[in-house]
Amino acid sequence: MAKELHTSALRTDPSTIGNALKKRTRISELLVQSFLFICAAVSILTTIGIVYELGKESMNFFLKTQWEEINKTLEEPVMGDSSMMTTGTSGSAVFEGDLIRVDREQMRVLSVSGLEVEIERGVNGTAIEPHSVGRVIYLARDVSVVEFLTGTQWTPQVGAFGIWPLLNATLMTTFFAMLIALPLGLGVAVYLSEYATDRVRTTIKPIMEVLAGVPTVVYGYFALTFMTPLLRLIFGETTVSIFNTASAGLVIGILVIPLVSSMSEDALSAVPRSLREASYALGATRLETALQVVVPAAFSGIAAAFIVALSRAIGETMIVAIAAGAGPAFTFNPFQSAETMTGHIVRISGGDLSYDSIDYNSLFALGLVLFFFTLSLNVVSQRIVRRFREVYE
Amino acid sequence: MSLFTGSKGSRFDSRTLARHRRGRFWRLVFGASTVVGIIILAILLINILNSVFGYAAVDNRIDPEELSINQIPIEILHKDDLVHILEQRLSAGLMRRLESDQPFEERSRENVYDLVIEWVVDPRVVRSWSLYESIFHKDRIVAEMAEEYPVADLRFISWLDWDFLTKPQSSDPDKSGVRTAILGSLFVIAITIFFSFPLGVGAAIYLEEYADTGKRINRFIQTNINNLAGVPSIIYGILGLAIFVRALEPLTSGALFAAPGEQATANGRTIISAGLTLGLLILPLLIINAQEAIKAVPISLRQASFGLGGTRWQTVWYHVLPSALPGILTGTILAISRAIGETAPLVVIGASTFITLDPDGPFSKFTVLPIQIYQWTSRPQAEFRNIAAAAIVVLLALLLSLNAAAVLLRNRYSQRI
Numbered sequence: 001m002a003k004e005l006h007t008s009a010l011r012t013d014p015s016t017i018g019n020a021l022k023k024r025t026r027i028s029e030l031l032v033q034s035f036l037f038i039c040a041a042v043s044i045l046t047t048i049g050i051v052y053e054l055g056k057e058s059m060n061f062f063l064k065t066q067w068e069e070i071n072k073t074l075e076e077p078v079m080g081d082s083s084m085m086t087t088g089t090s091g092s093a094v095f096e097g098d099l100i101r102v103d104r105e106q107m108r109v110l111s112v113s114g115l116e117v118e119i120e121r122g123v124n125g126t127a128i129e130p131h132s133v134g135r136v137i138y139l140a141r142d143v144s145v146v147e148f149l150t151g152t153q154w155t156p157q158v159g160a161f162g163i164w165p166l167l168n169a170t171l172m173t174t175f176f177a178m179l180i181a182l183p184l185g186l187g188v189a190v191y192l193s194e195y196a197t198d199r200v201r202t203t204i205k206p207i208m209e210v211l212a213g214v215p216t217v218v219y220g221y222f223a224l225t226f227m228t229p230l231l232r233l234i235f236g237e238t239t240v241s242i243f244n245t246a247s248a249g250l251v252i253g254i255l256v257i258p259l260v261s262s263m264s265e266d267a268l269s270a271v272p273r274s275l276r277e278a279s280y281a282l283g284a285t286r287l288e289t290a291l292q293v294v295v296p297a298a299f300s301g302i303a304a305a306f307i308v309a310l311s312r313a314i315g316e317t318m319i320v321a322i323a324a325g326a327g328p329a330f331t332f333n334p335f336q337s338a339e340t341m342t343g344h345i346v347r348i349s350g351g352d353l354s355y356d357s358i359d360y361n362s363l364f365a366l367g368l369v370l371f372f373f374t375l376s377l378n379v380v381s382q383r384i385v386r387r388f389r390e391v392y393e
Numbered sequence: 394m395s396l397f398t399g400s401k402g403s404r405f406d407s408r409t410l411a412r413h414r415r416g417r418f419w420r421l422v423f424g425a426s427t428v429v430g431i432i433i434l435a436i437l438l439i440n441i442l443n444s445v446f447g448y449a450a451v452d453n454r455i456d457p458e459e460l461s462i463n464q465i466p467i468e469i470l471h472k473d474d475l476v477h478i479l480e481q482r483l484s485a486g487l488m489r490r491l492e493s494d495q496p497f498e499e500r501s502r503e504n505v506y507d508l509v510i511e512w513v514v515d516p517r518v519v520r521s522w523s524l525y526e527s528i529f530h531k532d533r534i535v536a537e538m539a540e541e542y543p544v545a546d547l548r549f550i551s552w553l554d555w556d557f558l559t560k561p562q563s564s565d566p567d568k569s570g571v572r573t574a575i576l577g578s579l580f581v582i583a584i585t586i587f588f589s590f591p592l593g594v595g596a597a598i599y600l601e602e603y604a605d606t607g608k609r610i611n612r613f614i615q616t617n618i619n620n621l622a623g624v625p626s627i628i629y630g631i632l633g634l635a636i637f638v639r640a641l642e643p644l645t646s647g648a649l650f651a652a653p654g655e656q657a658t659a660n661g662r663t664i665i666s667a668g669l670t671l672g673l674l675i676l677p678l679l680i681i682n683a684q685e686a687i688k689a690v691p692i693s694l695r696q697a698s699f700g701l702g703g704t705r706w707q708t709v710w711y712h713v714l715p716s717a718l719p720g721i722l723t724g725t726i727l728a729i730s731r732a733i734g735e736t737a738p739l740v741v742i743g744a745s746t747f748i749t750l751d752p753d754g755p756f757s758k759f760t761v762l763p764i765q766i767y768q769w770t771s772r773p774q775a776e777f778r779n780i781a782a783a784a785i786v787v788l789l790a791l792l793l794s795l796n797a798a799a800v801l802l803r804n805r806y807s808q809r810i
Contacts, residue, residue: 032706033603039595040604043618043680046673050628053635187426195420196427204427211434213792215734217763218437218785221770225778226440254433261430287416308623315625317737318763322770342627342737349630349741355639363741367631371624378623382616 267301682724
């Protein structure tokens with residue numbers, strides 16, 4: 001029977017066998033595969049979207065001239081051929097060299113004597129036109145990248161856009177967060193992986209997961225209603241203001257403890273048992289084994305956990321929005337209120353933010369800085385894992 | 394010999410003792426940091442409950458005794474008398490509004506009585522105390538009551554009650570509820586799931602079953618997803634603001650569609666924008682979770698299917714997906730619970746802070762639970778803290794039940810494979 005089949009197969013034309021077994025292209029399979037590829041590619045589109053939008057609006061922030069209303073109006077009408085104009089007394093003053101705009105015409109201020117302003121008409125290719133009494137004068141405001149990156153004052157009302165007050169507050173909250181999260185998170189991880197019995201581990205890990213699953217706005221509430229009063233109780237109500245970066249930072253630290261502990265614990269548990277046994281055999285105590293053998297062996301994973309926690313703390317928003325205070329302030333006092341980058345974004349974007357205003361654009365410039373920070377930290381952490389990972393058979 | 398038995402005072406022995414002492418000390422330290430974690434969780438919960446319950450001084454705008462007719466208290470007054478009280482005390486405009494809601498003839502006596510209490514007596518909380526103060530310092534509360542609010546009524550109240558769940562927002566904390574916020578959250582999450590679940594699972598299938606990891610594009614996609622998972626949520630808010638709210642405004646405001654609904658706004662700050670933004674936010678998380686679930690399906694299942702002549706898609710659809718589904722669902726639920734608690738991106742795309750009408754479709758303005766909590770927490774008055782805490786309990790209950798569902802799902806199906 002088997003022999004018959006075999007011979008009948010041989011008798012068939014070899015070319016038809018080849019056709020029957022050849023890989024066929026199935027249209028439906030191809031369609032499915034392309035659809036699935038598109039699903040995966042959405043993530044790339046998201047990244048492109050983030051980079052494009054942040055980049056575009058930041059460019060607008062730095063390159064486009066912003067027109068600021070300075071509450072100044074024309075006292076007398078300006079004729080088409082006049083090179084002098086008289087301004088009202090109200091509003092802030094204009095200075096020599098300023099670029100101003102009335103209606104659609106841009107002008108350069110040549111000299112100022114009291115309320116009389118000598119102007120160069122029709123600057124930047126704008127048409128010279130007559131202006132009537134009471135027209136509003138706008139002052140041009142440019143934000144340079146250098147001013148943005150080095151300025152120590154962030155007051156959009158007067159056109160000061162120096163990032164340092166916001167960045168400084170972010171760094172302070174992050175510092176306090178790390179102060180709490182690193183030792184506690186690592187402590188929990190070492191305890192769970194090196195000391196705890198299975199029963200303890202299966203009780204504590206879900207608790208940590210619950211802690212990680214609590215929404216950040218709840219932590220914000222916690223910071224404002226528990227941590228701040230606690231700090232005020234310890235250090236005195238006069239030194240600690242109601243909104244302060246220390247309270248927000250400490251609570252962010254609590255928020256990232258589960259992140260640090262679970263990532264570090266994964267790294268510690270991945271260290272093979274044989275290493276520990278070798279260490280015990282040489283007479284090391286449990287502590288010595290943990291700190292001098294296991295932790296160094298899991299170093300790359302622990303370092304990655306720290307960096308991811310750092311990035312999370314920098315990007316944390318609701319806690320600082322609730323507890324750190326509103327209004328940028330350049331202060332190193334952790335008990336004073338100061339607004340972080342994320343806190344500022346939340347505050348100015350809540351409510352009616354008009355597009356194409358300088359506030360709208362500044363939000364994207366801040367977002368770009370934030371994105372740059374967190375992305376580079378994430379990339380670094382992935383590099384560390386890949387580069388320093390100890391591979392065990 | 395003495396070296397091993399350890400005669401007292403030998404150098405070896407003293408060092409061993411010291412080493413063990415150090416070991417015990419650090420063991421205590423490590424254990425303590427774990428205990429600290431648990432204590433913090435406990436404090437977090439206690440701190441919330443502390444504000445949800447407690448004594449409150451309730452003052453009536455008009456004393457109910459004033460309203461009694463012929464010494465008959467309003468509790469037992471006839472319905473007609475109650476209507477008469479309403480007519481006397483309320484403005485004609487308000488009466489017309491109440492009449493148009495439901496004519497007084499059709500209203501029951503209880504209903505009219507409730508109206509009298511709500512609009513005429515109008516009890517309001519003038520001062521609230523925390524649960525801790527209520528339990529341990531009741532005498533102090535009573536003393537303070539007698540001194541500052543002599544006519545007010547001291548009641549032990551729970552800020553979280555049925556009214557709180559079913560009433561819309563109000564500028565008055567004790568009349569405020571989370572109805573619009575809960576509905577808003579559900580609407581937004583529905584859109585998030587609808588958008589991100591198929592995309593996320595599709596991407597995970599592609600990366601696990603189809604992608605050739607030797608190809609640069611596939612490795613790039615994977616790295617990209619890992620990086621996106623680490624991008625702060627507020628950046629997604631900015632992206633949503635630029636793309637969904639602004640660039641796609643005709644779509645997301647519903648202007649392109651004929652019937653945008655009563656609650657529609659002229660701009661793109663709508664439920665659909667919020668849902669899509671959160672969808673993008675949880676997509677990387679969802680993909681990574683689904684990938685893990687698909688990875689866990691044994692290779693033999695695929696080989697058996699291929700061996701029987703199944704195509705790749707048939708293998709995926711009939712064998713891999715059914716086995717991976719519990720894992721995928723668990724991962725999805727976890728991602729969804731992240732989305733429910735997310736606040737910052739929704740503030741950035743411009744959730745409304747005060748709406749009293751229920752959302753009625755994807756193009757209506759919205760508010761969600763976390764936004765409500767944020768708003769109420771930011772108010773200076775103590776009573777708003779109380780309702781913020783009550784809203785937190787609602788949110789946590791919602792999240793906890795979702796997580797419980799995920800755990801049940803995992804336990805129920807984990808034995809199958």
